[in-house]
Amino acid sequence: MAHKKLIRFEEIKHFPNVWSFPQGMAGNWHRYFQNDFPIVLELACGKGEYTLSLVKMYEQLNAIGVDVKGNRIWKGAKAALEQQLTRAAFLRIQIEHLVWYFAPQEISAIWIPFPDPFLKKSKAKKRLTHPRFLWQYQQILKPNGKIHLKTDSPELFDYTLEMIDQIGGRLHVRVDDVPEDASGELGIQTYYERLHRAEGKKIYYLAFSLPEDWKALEPWRQEGLAALEKHLQHLAGIHDPKSISNVE
Numbered sequence: 001m002a003h004k005k006l007i008r009f010e011e012i013k014h015f016p017n018v019w020s021f022p023q024g025m026a027g028n029w030h031r032y033f034q035n036d037f038p039i040v041l042e043l044a045c046g047k048g049e050y051t052l053s054l055v056k057m058y059e060q061l062n063a064i065g066v067d068v069k070g071n072r073i074w075k076g077a078k079a080a081l082e083q084q085l086t087r088a089a090f091l092r093i094q095i096e097h098l099v100w101y102f103a104p105q106e107i108s109a110i111w112i113p114f115p116d117p118f119l120k121k122s123k124a125k126k127r128l129t130h131p132r133f134l135w136q137y138q139q140i141l142k143p144n145g146k147i148h149l150k151t152d153s154p155e156l157f158d159y160t161l162e163m164i165d166q167i168g169g170r171l172h173v174r175v176d177d178v179p180e181d182a183s184g185e186l187g188i189q190t191y192y193e194r195l196h197r198a199e200g201k202k203i204y205y206l207a208f209s210l211p212e213d214w215k216a217l218e219p220w221r222q223e224g225l226a227a228l229e230k231h232l233q234h235l236a237g238i239h240d241p242k243s244i245s246n247v248e
């Protein structure tokens, strides 16, 4: 690992706003934030632009950036500490295990800005709008909590529309070409959005919610719970819990 990455890796272990594979945080995030404000997640947060901008935009909101890469999380976490944004936090986990880290209905909304589109059909299960992930969002979101997807990928955009239809979700907003000067939440630009715009790419946006009943997502829930079980066994088998935080 490059020297700079190693230093950042060591540093985030001591950042009070970064949680790496924590135990027992489900249901305790409001206690951590010391308020009852809604909690928004930014999944695949990278440097955490949505997390930082949302807490600056709304005085009564908490935001948690979620990503597995400590090196990227470092950026947002460091900025939050420097700017004293105490309602912003970062969680270093694999999104595949989200339900282990949040209690049912603990989350008010989810942003997914520019996730990897995983265009190969064989990798479809890794897309963050695959039902393998959607069942988890359904569990931790409040009823009718919105999921916001921003992407440069027309394939991921179409695929997500197909999934919403397939599982009986509700489409609230669809924008096929987000203008450069969009205002409000939609106007927050991430690192990847700036890269895509510089290449002249179109930016797509969807806001949707999930059905309340489990039926359409049940097979994925079963599979996900089995995978989670394995993950928990893996965590339990690690003698020094810190060793898992060394894996990039």
Ligand SMILES: C[S@@+](CC[C@H](N)C(=O)[O-])C[C@H]1O[C@@H](n2cnc3c(N)ncnc32)[C@H](O)[C@@H]1O
Pocket: 043, 044, 045, 046, 047, 066, 067, 068, 069, 072, 093, 094, 095, 096, 113, 114, 115, 116, 190, 191, 192, 193
């Ligand atoms: C293309 S980058 C986008 C980063 C940021 N959202 C942006 O727009 O600049 C995708 C990010 O998703 C993270 N990621 C992808 N799959 C993940 C998973 N299953 N669990 C956690 N993080 C994941 C990667 O580590 C990476 O930081």
